[in-house]
Amino acid sequence: MTSKIVNEVMDANAKYVAGFGGKSGLAMPPARRFAILTCMDARLDPAKYAGLAEGDAHVVRNAGGRASDDAIRSLVISHKLLGTNEWFVIHHTDCGMELFCDEVMAELLDDNLNTAAFDGKNWSNPQHGGGCAAGHFIKWHTIKSQEESVLQDVLRIRQHPLVPRDIPIYGYVYDVKSGRLNEVAKATQAGRAA
Amino acid sequence: MTSKIVNEVMDANAKYVAGFGGKSGLAMPPARRFAILTCMDARLDPAKYAGLAEGDAHVVRNAGGRASDDAIRSLVISHKLLGTNEWFVIHHTDCGMELFCDEVMAELLDDNLNTAAFDGKNWSNPQHGGGCAAGHFIKWHTIKSQEESVLQDVLRIRQHPLVPRDIPIYGYVYDVKSGRLNEVAKATQAGRAA
Numbered sequence: 001m002t003s004k005i006v007n008e009v010m011d012a013n014a015k016y017v018a019g020f021g022g023k024s025g026l027a028m029p030p031a032r033r034f035a036i037l038t039c040m041d042a043r044l045d046p047a048k049y050a051g052l053a054e055g056d057a058h059v060v061r062n063a064g065g066r067a068s069d070d071a072i073r074s075l076v077i078s079h080k081l082l083g084t085n086e087w088f089v090i091h092h093t094d095c096g097m098e099l100f101c102d103e104v105m106a107e108l109l110d111d112n113l114n115t116a117a118f119d120g121k122n123w124s125n126p127q128h129g130g131g132c133a134a135g136h137f138i139k140w141h142t143i144k145s146q147e148e149s150v151l152q153d154v155l156r157i158r159q160h161p162l163v164p165r166d167i168p169i170y171g172y173v174y175d176v177k178s179g180r181l182n183e184v185a186k187a188t189q190a191g192r193a194a
Numbered sequence: 195m196t197s198k199i200v201n202e203v204m205d206a207n208a209k210y211v212a213g214f215g216g217k218s219g220l221a222m223p224p225a226r227r228f229a230i231l232t233c234m235d236a237r238l239d240p241a242k243y244a245g246l247a248e249g250d251a252h253v254v255r256n257a258g259g260r261a262s263d264d265a266i267r268s269l270v271i272s273h274k275l276l277g278t279n280e281w282f283v284i285h286h287t288d289c290g291m292e293l294f295c296d297e298v299m300a301e302l303l304d305d306n307l308n309t310a311a312f313d314g315k316n317w318s319n320p321q322h323g324g325g326c327a328a329g330h331f332i333k334w335h336t337i338k339s340q341e342e343s344v345l346q347d348v349l350r351i352r353q354h355p356l357v358p359r360d361i362p363i364y365g366y367v368y369d370v371k372s373g374r375l376n377e378v379a380k381a382t383q384a385g386r387a388a
Contacts, residue, residue, distance in 0.1 A: 024371045060256055
């Protein structure tokens, strides 16, 4: 049986292909020479909130928009091979990463792998059994405060030995209630080019 | 001095905020309960190529759209805490990850951190000095063939002990010349739910 979601995605893709036009000639290096690191959250559309057309900028996304080793791998490739020279770190209000800590996640997974329930304060597993201990060995990169996490992440990138000092790194928090990007001045200051 | 790019992003964001309207009420869990793992490439706009509105689906992006540890961290959070239960792995034609290997990247960085030049076959550094050996200690997750990399990544996710067997994982290659998503049947088959 074909998935309803697959059918919907294929239908949407067919419409996109029909109007693709001149985009077939876009070059690989980002035309506007910048990159955004942001969260995977479904409410965020970086192309819309930052005004990106296809071909403009690299977009790196993970849970939280964190400066993980893998995000840094991507940013170093973005600059070293494809020429971006300004980077944004953009976390957001009401992020799921604020609702748990490493211990909670590891214990939930230890018990059961299916989706947990959240009552506004605590997580619980509706089902039990079939869990896995591997969650205890993963750093989940949770967040206590968005302003702090943006600052931490800008600092981690700024201080990474493979990141040139002349790339400015800007820190922002996206407000999911308004769509607005609010600068974290302390982070942008910490990420300034030398 | 304020960056031209920052000004442009802020101007685009102000327009987005002005038309934000009803999107302020979107819930945190993805409404359509699926996630896409894809490449950071500037030419790819997953919301457009797959028909996503804000609030619909998680989007995880890195260099290559690879099933790195960090991508798996994000997908496990996506399912366990936020309820997605179908996942797409989408690589693309003409990917920068096909143009180098770990040794080339490490040697380029060892010499110099600034953007390298590509002559269609080989990379070289226009400048020398100020490099860093850390690149030798990073796995860059390069790609030899898109169909193979999609299959590898679907398999890696399918076989991960924290991923429930009942989540189907679909494999696709996005064609940057047409905008079309082409299924990698072998990968989707490998990623079928049990």
